[in-house]
Amino acid sequence: MRRVRLLVFNPVLNVLDYRVPDGMAVDLGSVVIAPLGPRQVLGVVWEPDRLDGAEVPDAKLRPLLEVLPVPPFPAALRRLIEWCADYYVAPLNAVARMALGSMAALRGGGTATEYRLTGAEPARLTPQRAAALDALHGEQASIRELAELASVSEGVLRGMLGAGLLEPVTVDLDRPYPRANPDFVQPELSEQQRAAADEFIAAVDGHGFQPFLLDGVTGSGKTECYFEAIAQALRRREQVLVLLPEIALTENFLRRFEARFGAPPVLWHSNLKQSERRRAWRAIVNGQAQVVVGARSALFMPYARLGLIVVDEAHEVSFKQDDGVRYNARDVAVIRARFEQIPVILASATPALESLQLAEAGTYRKIDLPSRFGGALLPDVQVVDLRIEAPERGRWLSPRLVDEIKDRLLKGEQSLLFLNRRGYAPLTLCRHCGYRFQCPNCTAWLVEHRLSRRMACHHCGHQVPVPEECPECHTPDCLVACGPGVERIADEVAELFPEARLAVVTSDTLNSPEKIAEFVAKAEGKAIDVIIGTQLVTKGYHFPELTLVGVVDADLGLEGGDLRAAERTYQQVAQVAGRAGRGEKPGEVLIQTRHPEAAVIAALVAGDRDAFYAAEAEARREAGAPPFGRWAAIIVSSEDEKEAREAARAIGALRPNLPDVMVLGPAPAPLALLRGRYRYRLLINARRSAQVQKVIRDWLGQLTFPSGVRVGVDIDPYSFV
Numbered sequence: 001m002r003r004v005r006l007l008v009f010n011p012v013l014n015v016l017d018y019r020v021p022d023g024m025a026v027d028l029g030s031v032v033i034a035p036l037g038p039r040q041v042l043g044v045v046w047e048p049d050r051l052d053g054a055e056v057p058d059a060k061l062r063p064l065l066e067v068l069p070v071p072p073f074p075a076a077l078r079r080l081i082e083w084c085a086d087y088y089v090a091p092l093n094a095v096a097r098m099a100l101g102s103m104a105a106l107r108g109g110g111t112a113t114e115y116r117l118t119g120a121e122p123a124r125l126t127p128q129r130a131a132a133l134d135a136l137h138g139e140q141a142s143i144r145e146l147a148e149l150a151s152v153s154e155g156v157l158r159g160m161l162g163a164g165l166l167e168p169v170t171v172d173l174d175r176p177y178p179r180a181n182p183d184f185v186q187p188e189l190s191e192q193q194r195a196a197a198d199e200f201i202a203a204v205d206g207h208g209f210q211p212f213l214l215d216g217v218t219g220s221g222k223t224e225c226y227f228e229a230i231a232q233a234l235r236r237r238e239q240v241l242v243l244l245p246e247i248a249l250t251e252n253f254l255r256r257f258e259a260r261f262g263a264p265p266v267l268w269h270s271n272l273k274q275s276e277r278r279r280a281w282r283a284i285v286n287g288q289a290q291v292v293v294g295a296r297s298a299l300f301m302p303y304a305r306l307g308l309i310v311v312d313e314a315h316e317v318s319f320k321q322d323d324g325v326r327y328n329a330r331d332v333a334v335i336r337a338r339f340e341q342i343p344v345i346l347a348s349a350t351p352a353l354e355s356l357q358l359a360e361a362g363t364y365r366k367i368d369l370p371s372r373f374g375g376a377l378l379p380d381v382q383v384v385d386l387r388i389e390a391p392e393r394g395r396w397l398s399p400r401l402v403d404e405i406k407d408r409l410l411k412g413e414q415s416l417l418f419l420n421r422r423g424y425a426p427l428t429l430c431r432h433c434g435y436r437f438q439c440p441n442c443t444a445w446l447v448e449h450r451l452s453r454r455m456a457c458h459h460c461g462h463q464v465p466v467p468e469e470c471p472e473c474h475t476p477d478c479l480v481a482c483g484p485g486v487e488r489i490a491d492e493v494a495e496l497f498p499e500a501r502l503a504v505v506t507s508d509t510l511n512s513p514e515k516i517a518e519f520v521a522k523a524e525g526k527a528i529d530v531i532i533g534t535q536l537v538t539k540g541y542h543f544p545e546l547t548l549v550g551v552v553d554a555d556l557g558l559e560g561g562d563l564r565a566a567e568r569t570y571q572q573v574a575q576v577a578g579r580a581g582r583g584e585k586p587g588e589v590l591i592q593t594r595h596p597e598a599a600v601i602a603a604l605v606a607g608d609r610d611a612f613y614a615a616e617a618e619a620r621r622e623a624g625a626p627p628f629g630r631w632a633a634i635i636v637s638s639e640d641e642k643e644a645r646e647a648a649r650a651i652g653a654l655r656p657n658l659p660d661v662m663v664l665g666p667a668p669a670p671l672a673l674l675r676g677r678y679r680y681r682l683l684i685n686a687r688r689s690a691q692v693q694k695v696i697r698d699w700l701g702q703l704t705f706p707s708g709v710r711v712g713v714d715i716d717p718y719s720f721v
Helices: 075-087 092-097 103-107 127-135 143-150 154-162 191-206 222-235 247-261 274-285 296-300 329-340 353-360 399-411 486-496 513-524 565-577 599-606 609-623 641-653 692-700
Strands: 003-008 015-019 031-036 039-046 111-117 166-172 210-216 239-243 266-268 291-294 306-312 343-348 365-369 380-385 414-418 427-430 447-449 454-456 463-465 479-482 502-505 530-533 546-551 588-593 629-638 661-674 677-687 710-715
Touching: 003 031, 003 092, 015 031, 015 039, 075 092, 075 296, 075 329, 103 274, 111 274, 127 143, 127 154, 143 154, 154 166, 191 210, 191 222, 191 343, 191 365, 210 222, 210 353, 222 239, 222 247, 222 306, 222 343, 222 365, 239 296, 239 329, 247 291, 247 513, 266 274, 291 296, 296 329, 306 329, 329 343, 353 609, 380 599, 399 414, 399 486, 399 546, 399 588, 414 486, 414 565, 486 502, 486 530, 502 513, 546 565, 565 599, 565 609, 588 599, 599 609, 629 641, 629 661, 629 692, 641 661, 641 677, 677 692, 692 710
Parallel strands: 210 343, 210 365, 239 291, 239 306, 266 291, 306 343, 380 588, 414 530, 414 546, 502 530, 546 588
Antiparallel strands: 003 015, 003 039, 031 039, 111 166, 427 479, 447 454, 454 463, 629 677, 629 710, 661 677
């Protein structure tokens, strides 16, 4: 191979040709450094016939500079990258970049220097150093990472290093991970579990593409079933990828994994330190990482010997990426398994309607676990009609729910209150002049957080302290919190039951693996009486003493006109209901609602999931919505509102006139201002037969836009804001 075509990681240039110098060995998929003018660019060697580019004469080719010391991207991964770019209408190099993971890892292993506290405590400390000492207990990382953890400047930490409060530690970047033992523990499985596990084991042994939908009620032991498939892959010396929707679920999963296999898996998520990412990526590409557990980005890593993919909680919306390359990790996992010719298991107690339809069509092999493990019973579900059993004025918990919490406290059992709304209140206004606190960067209200005494935007992260007076009329003590968040519910419980031990569980309070582990230990040790949480507590946790679940506002998820609102509400409430009665004691679920007649509420009470999904499927079929039709969105944004509006109108003016494609808009997005950018949307509804991606490419390819305008495409959108 004397000339090569590169997919280069440059936002403007995608494809360039180069000459291979004498003595340099280059393979398809090799990661290389090449010259581009006076600069150097990173690229991947690709099949010339699969990348469009102008043919350059041999005499004009510049030589490659270096082949980086990492294994080439395998052919299956290259095909996956091409598929994602084509299906999600994304730049090929943007998809390929996700496979690089850690840029530092491309240069090899070696050592790095990290820092940790020495334990010395001087007599006098500045406030910044005192804060750093409190925040960095048990931490070890680079100076920059420690500064971010402690919210201090790097200069403060360098001063602490000079004062002997921090010490350097040399870290081996390629130190091996502990080895998992597939036979460390032989689990006790029910007859249903054993039948499911045997099918998975046979699929791993067969080493062919086989997508499974593992559909089991909460507490049925789905994890133990796919653990047997993981064990078989380990015996075959193959790698396994397990995707989890939330980092918060990782801690609980790690404990179960280590108990089964005698060693923890390799982690991959955005909260890893730089040295951890480098170590994990290199272990993945050289095959030393046996089982990788991670967020959706782990899907694109260049595994050396991938033998099985598991997507746990496969229905979760967080598997859909909402910016950059807008892919759905659940669907891409199936495609990767197809290219790798390996089995993939989608596990869920509340599968997505799309997955159920594929199972019904025979595309997925459906495995059912209809009962809980060990004889535990599903909880009794009842409705509290808030129109009849209204809470007291100024409160949010109905008298019946309050009585049930009191009963559990007397019995020494645990309760869980679910409200999918962080903070204290979603809106704060001035009772004197009516001023409402709005984010300056987004079309959104600021959410009050009393635990941290701040008001925050949950879209862009903008924060301000809670003021003493109205910023508009300057009246003191006039601010009113409107509506409840979990912190407000916690205050109500504390007022009703002063002796109860409470835990508020949200992404704000459990924002590190250590805090999650501390919460789990307390809950399992019966040191918590009432848990008040968001969707973070709806899945993955097993607390035997938790016998009551109260859904504070089941109607919240039905607001906003979202295509999947009813399905999401069903999934969330069913998942949180599944936390009750997982041990020997029976569980009870109370759903507070003002719409008990709604189909989703009626199905939850009756335990008739099939009826709900049948009605939902029929409604989607009539609307031409997924999985019976196609949705796509075009999102136009700019810091200049007029520029965004004109670009959206230009796109709308050239809309295709096709019988199987309908275009709605352009119109301002529900979040018309997001992170300082004005946004317009066009929504495309098409029949399954329509070539939506080609239509969009041809349509947008006719247009050029000002440099300040961004045009994004979202295939199969989950968010309509």
